[in-house]
Amino acid sequence: MNGQNGSLSSNSMKKIVLFALLIFLINSCIKTGNPPIENTIASQSIPNPPTDFKGVINGTTKIDFTWADASNNEDGFKIERKSGTGAYSLIATIGQNVVSFSDTSLGLGATYSYRIYSYNTKGNSNYSSEVSISTQTIPNLPTDLKGVVNGATKIDLTWVDASNNEDGFKIERKSGTGSYSLIATVAQNIVSYKDTGLSASTNYTYRIYSYNIKGNSNFSNEASIQTPNLLIYINPSNNLYKVNFSSDNIGYIAGDKVVLKTTNGGLNWSIIRQSNSITYTAIKFVDDLTGYLGGNDQYYAYVYFTKDGGLTWAEISKDWYQNNMTTINDILYLDNKLIYISNTPSGGKMNGRLFFTGDNGVTWGSRSPSNSSGFNCATYYNGNLLIGGTNYWVSTATYETGTFLISNLQTFDLSLSKIDISESINGISLFNRKAIAVGYNGSISISSDRGLNWSSRTLTEYNKINLNAVILMDDQNAYVGGDNGLILSTIDGGASWSNVSSLNTESIKSFSVKPNGNIYAVGNKGLIMRIK
Numbered sequence: 338m339n340g341q342n343g344s345l346s347s348n349s350m351k352k353i354v355l356f357a358l359l360i361f362l363i364n365s366c367i368k369t370g371n372p373p374i375e376n377t378i379a380s381q382s383i384p385n386p387p388t389d390f391k392g393v394i395n396g397t398t399k400i401d402f403t404w405a406d407a408s409n410n411e412d413g414f415k416i417e418r419k420s421g422t423g424a425y426s427l428i429a430t431i432g433q434n435v436v437s438f439s440d441t442s443l444g445l446g447a448t449y450s451y452r453i454y455s456y457n458t459k460g461n462s463n464y465s466s467e468v469s470i471s472t473q474t475i476p477n478l479p480t481d482l483k484g485v486v487n488g489a490t491k492i493d494l495t496w497v498d499a500s501n502n503e504d505g506f507k508i509e510r511k512s513g514t515g516s517y518s519l520i521a522t523v524a525q526n527i528v529s530y531k532d533t534g535l536s537a538s539t540n541y542t543y544r545i546y547s548y549n550i551k552g553n554s555n556f557s558n559e560a561s562i563q564t565p566n567l568l569i570y571i572n573p574s575n576n577l578y579k580v581n582f583s584s585d586n587i588g589y590i591a592g593d594k595v596v597l598k599t600t601n602g603g604l605n606w607s608i609i610r611q612s613n614s615i616t617y618t619a620i621k622f623v624d625d626l627t628g629y630l631g632g633n634d635q636y637y638a639y640v641y642f643t644k645d646g647g648l649t650w651a652e653i654s655k656d657w658y659q660n661n662m663t664t665i666n667d668i669l670y671l672d673n674k675l676i677y678i679s680n681t682p683s684g685g686k687m688n689g690r691l692f693f694t695g696d697n698g699v700t701w702g703s704r705s706p707s708n709s710s711g712f713n714c715a716t717y718y719n720g721n722l723l724i725g726g727t728n729y730w731v732s733t734a735t736y737e738t739g740t741f742l743i744s745n746l747q748t749f750d751l752s753l754s755k756i757d758i759s760e761s762i763n764g765i766s767l768f769n770r771k772a773i774a775v776g777y778n779g780s781i782s783i784s785s786d787r788g789l790n791w792s793s794r795t796l797t798e799y800n801k802i803n804l805n806a807v808i809l810m811d812d813q814n815a816y817v818g819g820d821n822g823l824i825l826s827t828i829d830g831g832a833s834w835s836n837v838s839s840l841n842t843e844s845i846k847s848f849s850v851k852p853n854g855n856i857y858a859v860g861n862k863g864l865i866m867r868i869k
Contacts, residue, residue: 381458383459384407384455385407386454387462388404388407390465391403391468392451398441398444399441400439400472402440411455411456411462413430413433415429415453416451417451445472445473448473449469449470450469471550473550474502474551475549476500476551477500477554478555478556478557479496479499479547480497480558482494482558492532494532494560496545496557507519508522508532508544510542511542517544538566538867538868540563541561541563542560543559566839566858575593577590577861577863578618579847580620580849580857585852587599589622590606590620590859591619592617594614595608596610602855603851615633615639616633619668623670626646628642631665631677633665637656638665639652639656663680663681665678666678667714675693677692680711680712686711687710688705689726690703690704693749706741707751708729711761713727713762714762716765718768721742721744721767721787723767723788725762726741726762728760738758738759739755740774755791757791758780758782760780762776763776763805764847765807766809767787767788771830773809774791775806775807778802778803779795779797779803779819780795781834782794802823803820806858808856815830815831816869817834818860819845820845822839822843824845841860845859846858846859848868855869856869
């Protein structure tokens with residue numbers, strides 16, 4: 338406004354006109370419902386984060402992603418990735434309204450984590466939820482599984498690791514024809530395992546598979562390994578001659594100047610009787626406490642009785658024969674009668690005798706063969722007593738061998754049956770009607786009628802080895818023990834024989850079967866061995 342005449346200047350008039358025009362435009366926008374000009378300019382904000390972020394494996398090294406677009410103002414999306422426990426880094430920028438992405442720059446057997454956010458010129462949204470996915474596949478199966486025996490109760494396993502993505506290996510085992518069960522899990526890249534605490538004389542079969550978070554491989558090849566016999570040497574200076582288990586836990590052994598006892602099934606043995614001069618050659622227990630023991634010194638044969646498990650012994654027989662050393666070779670307790678057999682060498686022949694008593698040694702009866710055969714061994718089954726004899730002289734340069742069957746335990750009549758081979762019989766066993774007799778120089782004889790008739794042969798590959806003991810488990814299964822640690826087994830009634838692997842090299846003298854079916858053997862130089 339002009340100070341002199343009160344009129345407005347041209348600049349002032351322009352401002353008034355512009356202001357009036359602005360007021361008009363604002364009122365017009367309000368009436369038509371359109372956003373104000375200044376509101377349109379300032380409307381953009383930071384976008385919302387994407388939701389429902391997911392990833393799916395597509396092949397071995399590709400992951401496909403999808404998500405939900407929760408904004409209408411993003412300029413695009415940015416995806417970050419980390420491997421394992423590493424740090425996140427940007428791997429892709431995606432345009433607006435795109436809701437999928439495939440990551441193909443991956444390695445096999447790795448775990449990746451992903452997150453995504455939207456962005457525009459105002460800034461970045463928060464991160465989506467995190468997605469972790471592994472590109473691992475099921476690992477390859479291990480190969481070349483092998484097992485090696487390491488002692489009587491340990492097997493060492495090895496295999497080849499054929500994968501680079503396993504988390505570890507799982508080992509399964511079965512015993513005999515049983516079922517597999519898991520016994521161990523070992524870490525990745527481990528290629529060996531030691532299986533301990535096993536049973537001796539047992540066949541074990543193994544298989545192994547690899548695993549990771551994706552699953553398990555197929556099984557490897559099977560590996561079957563037989564553990565050897567359990568060997569226990571009590572004292573190398575004492576030969577052991579007879580073993581007898583009265584129960585699964587209680588057993589006794591007669592040996593050179595010692596008597597041994599176990600109370601834990603044969604794992605440990607203790608000396609319960611010692612002598613400076615008597616060799617104990619036969620033992621038989623009726624139960625865990627009541628038993629009989631036979632032995633000899635230079636001139637006499639002795640029989641002892643115990644009723645307290647071997648703590649104390651009473652002498653019930655003392656036999657003398659013409660100042661010649663008499664050996665008691667076996668003791669049996671049958672039909673409430675104590676029976677023992679003995680040999681006495683005299684005049685170039687053996688004098689075999691059988692003694693029996695029904696009143697614990699107050700009175701004795703005896704029988705001797707009509708020929709000059711000795712009595713080496715005896716066996717009993719279901720009313721039949723069978724004795725194995727030594728070879729005996731028939732005529733000039735002619736010898737024969739036979740067995741003696743006793744079917745009447747009242748009269749003890751001896752029925753002689755000849756065997757075709759003239760080798761002395763060292764061991765004999767009877768089961769039902771099946772009988773097997775073994776002897777010197779690999780000789781073996783088989784009968785199917787309780788020893789009345791025999792079929793004999795020499796095992797050619799063992800014709801220089803003496804066979805000393807035999808045990809029939811049933812009509813078809815049997816074991817034979819001999820010199821130099823030889824153990825043979827048959828599963829076809831003696832038609833064929835297999836050599837049972839053993840760490841032992843000492844001669845085996847006798848067997849005993851426990852009620853649970855385990856078989857123990859004893860022999861020279863303090864040998865005690867479980868063979869089954």
